[in-house]
Amino acid sequence: MAEARDVGEPLEAGAEAEGQVAVAGRLVARRGQGKTVFADIEDRSGTIQAWATLDRLGEQGLGLLADAHVGDIIGVRGTVVRTRRGEVSVAADAVEMLAKSLRPPPDRHAGLKDPETRYRQRYLDLMASDEVRAQFVTRARAIAGVRRFLDDRGFIEVETPVLQPIYGGAAARPFVTHHNELDRDLYLRIATELYLKRCLVGGLEKVYEIGKDFRNEGVSFKHNPEFTMLETYEAYADYEDVAAMLEEMVAAVAVQATGGTVIPWKGGEIDLTPPWRRVRLTDALEDASGIDVLAHPDAADLRARMRAAGLDAPDTAPWGKLVDGILSQALEPQLVQPTILLDYPLELSPFAKRREDDPRLVERFEAFCGGMEIANAFSELNDPDDQRERFAMLQADREAGDDEAQPSDEDFLTALEHGMPPTGGLGLGLDRLVMLLTDRHSIREVILFPAMRT
RNA sequence: GGGCCGUUAGCUCAGUUGGUCAGAGCAGGGGACUUUUAAUCCCAAGGUCCUGGGUUCGAAUCCCAGACGGCCCA
Numbered sequence A: 001m002a003e004a005r006d007v008g009e010p011l012e013a014g015a016e017a018e019g020q021v022a023v024a025g026r027l028v029a030r031r032g033q034g035k036t037v038f039a040d041i042e043d044r045s046g047t048i049q050a051w052a053t054l055d056r057l058g059e060q061g062l063g064l065l066a067d068a069h070v071g072d073i074i075g076v077r078g079t080v081v082r083t084r085r086g087e088v089s090v091a092a093d094a095v096e097m098l099a100k101s102l103r104p105p106p107d108r109h110a111g112l113k114d115p116e117t118r119y120r121q122r123y124l125d126l127m128a129s130d131e132v133r134a135q136f137v138t139r140a141r142a143i144a145g146v147r148r149f150l151d152d153r154g155f156i157e158v159e160t161p162v163l164q165p166i167y168g169g170a171a172a173r174p175f176v177t178h179h180n181e182l183d184r185d186l187y188l189r190i191a192t193e194l195y196l197k198r199c200l201v202g203g204l205e206k207v208y209e210i211g212k213d214f215r216n217e218g219v220s221f222k223h224n225p226e227f228t229m230l231e232t233y234e235a236y237a238d239y240e241d242v243a244a245m246l247e248e249m250v251a252a253v254a255v256q257a258t259g260g261t262v263i264p265w266k267g268g269e270i271d272l273t274p275p276w277r278r279v280r281l282t283d284a285l286e287d288a289s290g291i292d293v294l295a296h297p298d299a300a301d302l303r304a305r306m307r308a309a310g311l312d313a314p315d316t317a318p319w320g321k322l323v324d325g326i327l328s329q330a331l332e333p334q335l336v337q338p339t340i341l342l343d344y345p346l347e348l349s350p351f352a353k354r355r356e357d358d359p360r361l362v363e364r365f366e367a368f369c370g371g372m373e374i375a376n377a378f379s380e381l382n383d384p385d386d387q388r389e390r391f392a393m394l395q396a397d398r399e400a401g402d403d404e405a406q407p408s409d410e411d412f413l414t415a416l417e418h419g420m421p422p423t424g425g426l427g428l429g430l431d432r433l434v435m436l437l438t439d440r441h442s443i444r445e446v447i448l449f450p451a452m453r454t
Numbered sequence B: 001g002g003g004c005c006g007u008u009a010g011c012u013c014a015g016u017u018g019g020u021c022a023g024a025g026c027a028g029g030g031g032a033c034u035u036u037u038a039a040u041c042c043c044a045a046g047g048u049c050c051u052g053g054g055u056u057c058g059a060a061u062c063c064c065a066g067a068c069g070g071c072c073c074a
Helices: A002-008 A054-067 A115-120 A122-128 A130-152 A193-201 A239-258 A281-289 A299-308 A319-334 A384-399 A410-417 A430-438
Strands: A016-033 A036-043 A046-053 A073-082 A088-099 A176-179 A184-188 A206-214 A226-235 A262-265 A268-271 A277-280 A339-345 A361-369 A372-379 A423-429
Touching: A002 A016, A002 A046, A002 A073, A002 A088, A016 A046, A016 A088, A036 A054, A036 A073, A046 A054, A046 A073, A054 A088, A115 A122, A122 A130, A130 A206, A130 A226, A130 A239, A130 A430, A193 A206, A193 A226, A193 A410, A193 A423, A226 A239, A226 A430, A239 A339, A239 A361, A239 A372, A239 A423, A239 A430, A262 A430, A277 A281, A281 A319, A281 A339, A299 A319, A319 A339, A372 A430, A384 A410, A423 A430
Parallel strands: A046 A088, A277 A339
Antiparallel strands: A016 A036, A016 A073, A036 A046, A073 A088, A176 A184, A206 A226, A226 A423, A262 A268, A339 A361, A361 A372, A372 A423
16 A cells, blocks of 8 residues: 555646556545545555546446445555545555455544543554554564664573462562462462573573563552563673663663654653663652651651651551652652662562672662653572572561562572572563653553453 | 542434433435545434432432442552
């Protein structure tokens, strides 16, 4: 169809090009005129008008077109002409019904607005809206850009199990399923972290995986129960190296997906050009809330301080969760321009290496943009004894009622005991990255088929 | 989990104080028309007013409960 338009472009009104062309697509408009029919046909490159007359097409062919419904998929063979009114068209010598549409498409001009129908029957949304189609093309381009960036840097893409005997690598409740033949329960992964680290133990050194993670939690504008995650691990790198790579990668992907590193966001702009602002988490929390969390190492103490500052602080939340609460309530919404928060409390980070200068903190950062967390990274903990202690802390959290605390993974500890090189690791939520790059404010706008009730 | 809002024809939407309020445009059906561009003109048809209760002489409209969805908050 694009080629047919190219053929017709140089024609003057009323002229006809040499040679036959064939186009196929969905009928989006039809203007019947007795013994003449004009039909607009659309494919993914755009539309072209088919012009059918009784003289050229005969009674049967014209009848087929006259009886066709908007929504039908038809093929037209003929010559390229420019009509007297200047429209590049295919003057039909033959038409063919390729697929009947038994149901009417969404209204062409009003579009499809009902969000429920848009999400449940995404094909109608795609059919009705060029912008929605472009949205998912941009998503594909962004993810291809991530792969290209990492491949060019010598990373290899690997695939690790989705069905796992023990879940881990994040704080979340899992989905549980059952293997009939083995008669055992398995978990859908909440992260790829612990398997990718096994790859590092084995010497693959620079690996990444792009795939779905599954978290058994609520649905919101930034959460879908299954979502697309990138994780990367690079041997002999630390979290500073990872931060530098992340900035470059996001900037490169922004260029590939949108053409530049300054992107529109909620009526303003976000400048993704490296370097991004870096702040120590504890300093940023104090600026945003007035609370120095390290000065309140006791949970009850911190809770009281938070409530005095007007923040929500659940009775049962341990110290680490309270710090996370200050972050999400007081700080995260302010982080519109890209910001890297460095050096997290150990309690929040069971797989990150301790800072040598302050054992209460770990070498970890999270990157925020558009008021959302988009990435999480650390210098990976590779000391098996320390890792075993961290699992014990998580176990204590579980026993204290935290159902998001993950169980210990003895097989992973065995791998670490074989020696994992010092490693920088990164997790980047690709759905949120696409939201950012396309100025969409709900994760449902960037996932083709988002989770819905029933 | 909490608050607010929404649900009327295939799509987009009106619907006044509870009383010819079951409506429009487009799509779909029948007809006219050989250069149209959201073609035009004529005709006919199209409904579980989300569901279930309740109030009332009378409910799309008011009340209660529920389902689904959206937004905001947590």
